[in-house]
Amino acid sequence: MQPDAGPRTTRVAIILGGVANDGGFNEAGAGAVEALQREGKISAQIRQSVANARDAETAVREYANAGYDLVIGWSASFSDAVYQVGREPAFSKTRFLVTGDASDKQKPAANIETWNYDNTQYGYLLGWIAGNTQLAPIGIIDGQPIPAQVRKWKGFELGVHAVNPTATVRQPIFTGSWEDATKANQAAVAQLDSGAHLIATNAEGFSPGIAAAAAARNVATVGMNSATSDTAKKINVGRARLDLLPVLRPMIDRLKNGTFGNRTSISTIANKSLVLDTITKVAAAPSLPDDIQARAERLAQQLADGTVKIGP
Template identity: 35%
Template sequence: MPRNKVFSAVSRRTVLKSAGAGAALAAMAGLPTRAFAQEALKVAAVYTVPVEQQWVSRIHKAANAAKDRGEIEYVYSENTSNNDYERVMREYAEAGHKLIVGEVFGVEDAARAVARDYPDVAFLMGSSFKPDEAVPNFAPFDNYIQDASYLSGIIAGAMTKSKNIGMVGGYPIPEVNRLMNAFVAGVKETAPDTKFQVAFIGSWFDPPKAKETAFAQIDGGADLLYAERFGVSDAAKERGILAVGNVIDTQADYPETVVASALWHFEPTLDKAIAEVKAGTFKAEDYGVYSFMKNGGCSLAPLGTFEGKVPADVMAKVAEKEKAIKDGSFTVEINDAEPKSS
């Protein structure tokens, strides 16, 4: 998600859930407030895009899982414009939410200012920047899923025949660049002579534009597409070529198209934050590490209909590299530089 993204405030929907019985009892006069660990934590999220968007959908999924376990009460706002973001954060803080989650790439300074004004509230925010001890209750995270992206690239390199791969991203910022670069590194493990067409659409959610950009890359000789954005796999399906997914698993939606996907699992990140808030030990630290494969933060999706269609020696190489990543004997490079066509 970028520093400079700007979204229009299209119908911001806020979902509110009634407080649980434990919270109601604690609020009754004369009763002492119980320890955080014994009651559901009030969590709010502020999203600049719809919860259906792949990046945000993983945060939303993890929050709903914690809610279903009874660990948190969860409310959220989606389609919140950057101009409105600070106000919504303050409203949730004033309403007594103890953990606020979101993605502040376009409103870094404002978000950290809000955190300073509410020192008793924990803020877990998607951010391109590092923790700041001057704002001890603000912890940044990011989708560091370069491990899974690298593995998906190994498969892609074995599946391209033209040795020409198209890559369509949202913005050329670290969050996107590192995944594309890891994918390219994986491709070169099995097809070192592959050429890449790289394009960015300047949006986080514009499937038609992503699709048209992908069509242009197919016309340019690509027979496999890296689908960092929604819309790319649609183009691949229509033209009868393959695609590799990112963040979410869309294999069931594109059974003859999506050969592999790098999945982001936000659960380790959120669960760590919930535990720290309940223990009273939440602090400004980099939560990005909880997206690493060794911490359960990412994985390679099941091949689904492509099971058995990827060469056995390639899948053996994937398994070998995955084991090495998990045991620490191999590290996928984190390269945030903008990838270029080659």
């Protein structure tokens, strides 16, 4: 008699639009999958730097054909590709996760779940950090103007004005790329040339370009991962970030117990999937309060329990 091999390992593939160590959105997805693999809950495969929806569809179909239990399209721009493959009868037993902005225009299905984060809450947390610097005008530089990012920057303005009501927050500049550091650098230089005293951005592949421009003028930034570069460490105050484990763990449990599907998950402050990262007092932001980290922890709790409300 052959020994019992035990339960089969759950296989998960995640398809990224950028690199897994970008310090931002892609790293949040890849890091959560890697953490679950280290815990022995899944076996993971990470596909990096998938350039477009056509290549994403090819990758999704490849993993579905290979028998993966869950295929994650980790970009809002991949949603149509995931739906295209997920709705094919041949893959009815494969499970798929559509991420990013897809929940605005698509619906979950029996073998498909969707995920998004509360963009307004995310932006508010970042804006609160920016407001506490007492620096203005604030220039904003981002990648693509997808609806999720537009909402994020509206939330950002609410967070800034909750702390510093008179601060000028400029309209976001979208370079069109999440990865092009040169375009981001050029946009940052333009903002600084026109008098911006703080640059708000995302932790993305383009971050080093913004860090270099800001550091050259000794201007602070918010929103980057300070580990992006030695330059970023000197000028970046802090950021809000995604912690996907509180959302992904129960998703894997549903996958294993057969209840996966027909569900949308949202990362929020309350479920501890949206958090404030470490906030640092840098020379370029001398007015940042000394007790900013304690204030941040207090704010996160007040937002989670409803003591502080976002918006009117």
